[in-house]
Amino acid sequence: MSHTLLSHTKVTGTTTSFVDITGIDQTYQDLCYWFVGHASDTGTYTNPECYTLFNNDSGANHTAQRVWTHGTAKYASNTDNANEFWFAGLGNKQHSNNSGGTIFGYIPNYTATTNYQGHTFWAWGGTVGDSAIGATGSMILQYTGQWTQETAINQIEFGYPAAGIYIAQNSTFSLYGVKNS
């Protein structure tokens, strides 16, 4: 099994809402990705939520189960037919104080067009808050998403949808192709 880097983005601007990886090579078996960073805002959101889309599809085709924490509070939810995959907050400039919050995602068999009810993927995420606000800027996430389209995945978008919230400078997104070679 080998991994090949397909794309790496380091955010340099201050108004980048999302990264958009297009034209994904279709010759691999699976995909995996790393997002390392946080949101830019310093406002009232303890943890503004980040999202992912495949193939720029914002239709009601996104089903997910997730468990997550904020500080020592636990949550779980199920979502059917949403317009995107909502992960959970990964910290912001104020409450996670420039932490490299991380999401690692894995998308098996991304080129298949005969999947059962589409593509299922999973992701783990987490971050740690700063001492100024206690543990509420901390979170951990386990996530399973299902894109209910039987279409090969050739595009991945990751970002923050809320107005005025951007991906912080120096955040990175790395995409790898996985195959048996």
Added chain:
Amino acid sequence: MPDLEIISEGTLGSGAAEWTIGSIPQDYQHLSLEIKTSSTYTGANDRQAYVLVNGATGWDYGYSGMRISDNDATDAFATYFGGYIGAEFGRISTSSQSVEQRTIIKLWFGNYSQTDMKHIWLCSMVSGNYTTADNDCWAQSAGGIGSTTAITSITLQDAGGSGGEDFDADTRYCLYGWKV
């Protein structure tokens, strides 16, 4: 040329309350670390374990996680940067009920060689006991250090590194580097 490479792998060979992978090369973007281990401790069914980086032993760390252990309901645990000496990532199985039980652990260290953000790492771990059911554990967690210094060493510590609570001698690990 593959972009995921093994940096180092090995077996401890003798029990140790803490052990370190040092001199980590800085020419990768991310690291992942896989471990198969248990604790020699016999006083409880599982035991907290910690990650420290760069030899820092001060109150520099924070963590956030959720776990199931000893048949308990899911528990959440967290503290902020500066809240503890080491980042707890979960509970590893002990020799209390079976010396053969093992915990498998995977850690992800994103952007470990960058120096512009405080470092966070993820952990997923699980263990099961085939002789009794109440010595199982599962955890997802994030740890971090309030420092932007690039990570050059990773230390694993069993219950704070106190005596008699060692990672077992057959502890095995493999450290991977992810290129960009």
